[in-house]
Amino acid sequence: MAEKRGETEKLRYDFNTAGLLEIFFKDKWVRVTSKDFRSFDGQRRITLPTKVELGNVQVPMETYEYWGPVFMYGTNKEMAYTNSGSLYTGKIWERDRKISENRGK
Secondary structure (H helix, E strand, O other): OOOOOOOOOOOOOOOOOOOEEEEEEOOEEEEOOHHHHOOEEOOEEEEEEOOOOOOOOOOOEEEEEOOOOEEOOOOOOEEOOOOOOEEOOOHHHHHHHHHHHHHOO
8 A cells, every 4th residue: 555645634624615715915805715715814704695595596695704713824733813914835835836837837
């Protein structure tokens, strides 16, 4: 059997990942993935439907600010909230960034 390498720890998500996740970046609200959302050190908000009905696409939505913990990108290491307006990055972020850049070539 092969040995596991890399990240084997399951990431904690203290929010509903199915909602519309946004961060306030460069004076506007930007939609992001849940992995980026949990690592952003700044204003964050989530938009969710107030109720769900089968066949009805016109449902009221509710937006609320999220004040949960901030984590280092790709880990469960909690970081201090400083409202810097940037991601807490690290080795995992750098590796993911390189993979993403190579796919575009």
